[in-house]
Amino acid sequence: MHLDPDTCYKAVASHDRRFDGRFFVGVSSTGVYCRPVCAVRTPKRENCTFYESAAAAEKHGFRPCLRCRPELAPGHGLADISGRLAQAAATLIDEGFMAEGSVATLAARIGVTERHLRRLFDAQFGVSVLEYAQTQRLLLAKRLLADTALPVTEVALAAGFGSVRRFNDVLKTRYGLTPLALRRRAADGVADRLVFDLGYRPPFAWEAWLRFLATRAVDGIEAIRDGTYMRTLLVDAGGSTHTGWVRIEHVPRRLVLRVTLSASLARVIPQALGKVRRLCDLGCRPDVVDRHLGELAEAMPGVRLPGSVDGFEIAVRAVVGQVISVVQARRILGALARHAGQALDGTPPDGLRYTFPSAAAIATLPEQGLRDAGVSAGKARTLLALAQRVANGTLALDAHAQPELTVAALREVDGIGDWTAQYVAMRALGWPDAFPGTDYALRKVLGVSTVRAMHERTAQWAPWRAYAAIHLWHRYEAMKDAASAAAEPETIT
Known part of the structure; x- marks a missing residue:
C-alpha cells in the first residue's frame, strides 16, 4: 500500500473524513499517532510520518492519541485493499482469532501458507502478523477501559491477554500507562450495558x-x-x-x-x-x-x-x-x-x-x-x-x-x-x-x-x-x- 505524504498531509490539514482509517499520522514532536480527523492543532509537515495501520505506527514507537482514539477509526472494506487475503486475516485478528489460534492456524483459515501470509501482511500493513495482533489487543483493551466499567480482569480476557499480569506489563511497556490511568469513567450500571x-x-x-x-x-x-x-x-x-x-x-x-x-x-x-x-x-x-x-x-x-x-x-x-x-x-x-x-x-x-x-x-x-x-x-x-x-x-x-x-x-x-x-x-x-x-x-x-x-x-x-x-x-x-x-x-x- 503506497501512501503519498503530500496527499496524506493535505487530508490531515483539512480533517478529511474520507481518509479516516485509511492511514494514521505519527507526530514526532508529541510521540503520538492520530487519525487524519483528529481535532488537535495540525502538526507541522516536517513532524509528520504516515502509516498504513495503527500497528505500523506503534512499531515505529508512537503511542495512540487519547483524544481522537485510533481504535475508533472505521475499518477497510473488501475492495479497499488489493490483498483481499491480507484483509481477511486482519479482520479475523480484529475479531479475536489470535486469542486461541496461531499464525499457522490463521493462514490455514484463509487458505494460504504461513510464509505467504507473512509476506502479504508485511506488504499491506507494514508489520508482522503478531505485531498487528498485539496492537489490536491493546487498542481493544484501551477501548474497554475507557468506555465500560468492566473489571480489569475481564478487560484483559476479553482483549485476548492470557493474564492480568501480562496485560499490565504490555500496557505499561507500550503506552507507558496503567489500566487505572486509562479508565475514564466507571459509572454505575455501565458494566451490564x-x-x-x-x-x-x-x-x-x-x-x-x-x-x-x-x-x-x-x-x-x-x-x-x-x-x-x-x-x-x-x-x-x-x-x-x-x-x-x-x-x-x-x-x-x-x-x-x-x-x-x-x-x-x-x-x-x-x-x-x-x-x-x-x-x-x-x-x-x-x-x-x-x-x-x-x-x-x-x-x-x-x-x-x-x-x-x-x-x-x-x-x-x-x-x-x-x-x-x-x-x-x-x-x-x-x-x-x-x-x-x-x-x-x-x-x-x-x-x-x-x-x-x-x-x-x-x-x-x-x-x-x-x-x-x-x-x-x-x-x-x-x-x-x-x-x-x-x-x-x-x-x-x-x-x-x-x-x-x-x-x-x-x-x-x-x-x-x-x-x-x-x-x-x-x-x-x-x-x-x-x-x-x-x-x-x-x-x-x-x-x-x-x-x-x-x-x-x-x-x-x-x-x-x-x-x-x-x-x-x-x-x-x-x-x-x-x-x-x-x-x-x-x-x-
Missing part, C-alpha cells in the same frame, strides 16, 4: 438501511423501534457459545453508530462488534461507490450493503424466500427460530426471544421438523444439504470466504440457483460486485426482459453492482408505493 461507538465515513443512508431490514425483520429475532435496530446474537468462540442481543442507533452528529451489547456478550466483544461492522457495512467508502454509480446514487448517497451477523442465516433466508412473499417468508423464519433457535436468558428488550438457528441445529432436524415450520419439501431438502455442508466445514459463508468459489459451491446444492447464490454473496460475504440478475424487481425497474440484457445494462456499475442492486430495490419499492397511492379511491367529503 456495554456501549460502543463505531465510526463510519459519511454519508450514511441510515433510513434506507433500516427500511431494508425492517421489511424483512423476523419476530422474536429482530425489532425496529424509533429509528433503532435490535436483534439477537449467537457467537461461537473459544469452544463456547454465547447468546445475547445488540441495539444499534445512529448518531449522525458524531458520525457514529452507537452499539449496545447485552452483558452476556462481555467475553466476546470483538466478535460481536465484528458482526455489527459487517451488518452495517462500516468499511464502505461511499465517496468511491457513489462516484462510480453516478446518477443512480444521486437521490440516496451513502447507501450501505445490508450485511449479516451470520452467513448461514442469510442463506436460509434466501432459500426460504424463493418464490413466496416477504410476509410468508418472515412467518416461516419465525417458526424456524421458535423450533430450532436458542432462547435468550433473562428479559431481553422489545420481544427479542430467540437466536437464529445455527447450521448445526438445522442439520440435525428431521425433514418433517422443517415442514412443520412451513418449509416446502423441496426447500427442506435444500436447507438440510446446505446446513450439513456449513456444519461440517466444507462450505464457508462468511466475509473471509472467496466469493467466486463460494458462489460456485452454492450452485452445486440442489435447489440453489444463481439468484440465491448471488444474494448470499452480496449480504453474507459482502462481495461488492455480486448481482442477482434474475431478480424480478431488478428487471422490472430497469425495464429489461432477458438475463443478457440485464448484464449489458449493469456492466457500467461493476465492480459495485451489489450497491447498485440496493439502489434499484429501493426504487422498485418507491414505484410500488406510488402505484398503490394512485390506485386508492378519492375520498368524497
Whole structure:
C-alpha cells in the first residue's frame, strides 16, 4: 500500500473524513499517532510520518492519541485493499482469532501458507502478523477501559491477554500507562450495558438501511423501534457459545453508530462488534461507490450493503424466500427460530426471544421438523444439504470466504440457483460486485426482459453492482408505493 505524504498531509490539514482509517499520522514532536480527523492543532509537515495501520505506527514507537482514539477509526472494506487475503486475516485478528489460534492456524483459515501470509501482511500493513495482533489487543483493551466499567480482569480476557499480569506489563511497556490511568469513567450500571461507538465515513443512508431490514425483520429475532435496530446474537468462540442481543442507533452528529451489547456478550466483544461492522457495512467508502454509480446514487448517497451477523442465516433466508412473499417468508423464519433457535436468558428488550438457528441445529432436524415450520419439501431438502455442508466445514459463508468459489459451491446444492447464490454473496460475504440478475424487481425497474440484457445494462456499475442492486430495490419499492397511492379511491367529503 503506497501512501503519498503530500496527499496524506493535505487530508490531515483539512480533517478529511474520507481518509479516516485509511492511514494514521505519527507526530514526532508529541510521540503520538492520530487519525487524519483528529481535532488537535495540525502538526507541522516536517513532524509528520504516515502509516498504513495503527500497528505500523506503534512499531515505529508512537503511542495512540487519547483524544481522537485510533481504535475508533472505521475499518477497510473488501475492495479497499488489493490483498483481499491480507484483509481477511486482519479482520479475523480484529475479531479475536489470535486469542486461541496461531499464525499457522490463521493462514490455514484463509487458505494460504504461513510464509505467504507473512509476506502479504508485511506488504499491506507494514508489520508482522503478531505485531498487528498485539496492537489490536491493546487498542481493544484501551477501548474497554475507557468506555465500560468492566473489571480489569475481564478487560484483559476479553482483549485476548492470557493474564492480568501480562496485560499490565504490555500496557505499561507500550503506552507507558496503567489500566487505572486509562479508565475514564466507571459509572454505575455501565458494566451490564456495554456501549460502543463505531465510526463510519459519511454519508450514511441510515433510513434506507433500516427500511431494508425492517421489511424483512423476523419476530422474536429482530425489532425496529424509533429509528433503532435490535436483534439477537449467537457467537461461537473459544469452544463456547454465547447468546445475547445488540441495539444499534445512529448518531449522525458524531458520525457514529452507537452499539449496545447485552452483558452476556462481555467475553466476546470483538466478535460481536465484528458482526455489527459487517451488518452495517462500516468499511464502505461511499465517496468511491457513489462516484462510480453516478446518477443512480444521486437521490440516496451513502447507501450501505445490508450485511449479516451470520452467513448461514442469510442463506436460509434466501432459500426460504424463493418464490413466496416477504410476509410468508418472515412467518416461516419465525417458526424456524421458535423450533430450532436458542432462547435468550433473562428479559431481553422489545420481544427479542430467540437466536437464529445455527447450521448445526438445522442439520440435525428431521425433514418433517422443517415442514412443520412451513418449509416446502423441496426447500427442506435444500436447507438440510446446505446446513450439513456449513456444519461440517466444507462450505464457508462468511466475509473471509472467496466469493467466486463460494458462489460456485452454492450452485452445486440442489435447489440453489444463481439468484440465491448471488444474494448470499452480496449480504453474507459482502462481495461488492455480486448481482442477482434474475431478480424480478431488478428487471422490472430497469425495464429489461432477458438475463443478457440485464448484464449489458449493469456492466457500467461493476465492480459495485451489489450497491447498485440496493439502489434499484429501493426504487422498485418507491414505484410500488406510488402505484398503490394512485390506485386508492378519492375520498368524497
